[in-house]
Amino acid sequence: NAGVTQTPKFQVLKTGQSMTLQCAQDMNHNSMYWYRQDPGMGLRLIYYSASEGTTDKGEVPNGYNVSRLNKREFSLRLESAAPSQTSVYFCASSEVAETGTEAFFGQGTRLTVV
């Protein structure tokens, strides 16, 4: 099983450029998430999608947009990249079950904005 797949793994952008981070899961989960990880700040939620067709802002949504394309895919778009968006981005998915709602994570995208 692939689990959660993120592309690309690494990216360097110039300030003002745009890009889309792709995420796909093959576990038939309803919920998907985008987090950013910065040193000393843990994982901060950017956006999440509780189900296909719905998206909600997390803790740090400014400068980002998302699209829940279908149940499998959840993309994150930076319209005009800024150096403050240099970070490691993680996509995750989860499903409510009697055994819990644990999240499964992708391997991350390391983004540098210069």
Place this chain on the structure above:
Amino acid sequence: AQSVTQLDSQVPVFEEAPVELRCNYSSSVSVYLFWYVQYPNQGLQLLLKYLSGSTLVKGINGFEAEFNKSQTSFHLRKPSVHISDTAEYFCAVTRLYSSASKIIFGSGTRLSIRP
């Protein structure tokens, strides 16, 4: 809303010594609690989770955590650590039985093991 506080940003310990990583949470509703581990340059993987029942939860790699409702804590412990436990550890919380709930993470605790 839920929140998580990890009280130590870094914990250095000697190999084969015991370790405790502290986590406190805040929530007005019942929650699930988790501990995740992140090895260098990797994603996060689940160590253990608490839903209900016994307050002592056992996870992978010899880790366990104890849920304390009165102190709103969920501390992670291991009686004897190994070099391979060097990683960053994250405590997380989400609402119980809610498909629309966010999963909120703490700021992480970096565990470094000295030989």
